[in-house]
Amino acid sequence: MLNNILKLIYGDSFTPIVFMAQPKFARTIMILTGAWKGAGYYAVLLLTAIVSIDQSIYESASIDGATRLQQIGYITIPNLVPTMKIITVLGSMNFLRNFDQIFIMGNANIFSKVRNLLYLIYTEGVVNFKIGIATAAATIVLVATFIISTIVRRLTKYDETFN
Secondary structure, eight states, rough: HHHHHHHHHHHHOOOOOOOOOHHHHHHHHHHHHHHHHHHHHHHHHHHHHTSSSSHHHHHHHHHHTTOHHHHHIIHHHHHHHHHHHHHHHHHHHHHHHHHHHHHHHHHTHHHHHHHHHHHHHHHIIIOOOOOHHHHHHHHHHHHHHHHHHHHHHHHTTTTTTTO
């Protein structure tokens, strides 16, 4: 799609770019596709949180003369804070779990740029049957996920109650 847009801009002299074969685009593509992959899940969580807000609060605010923008700012967003905390912690825990994208979308041209610990666990543990290296890498992933999620929980004040 991007090549077609660039062709419209630059005309027939434009040579299409094979983005998945260019190492300079590899990380950006993996980050964008990872964000897109999780967007639906997080959208459902946010939609569920919005639907669960008591409608009588909106009715009261409307009777008191609050505009729709004020209702969003003073009712909707504050009530979404706990859900946003959950999404932030879940997103930080998923930070190191993008094996499927790299396995499916990766190729020999870009593996040097996108290879990660989960792919190392797969190649060393499953393909080469070097269980020791795979176990060490899995332990690093486990410890790193724990540290990152603990930091994010503290930064978001996840354990504090919301009133």
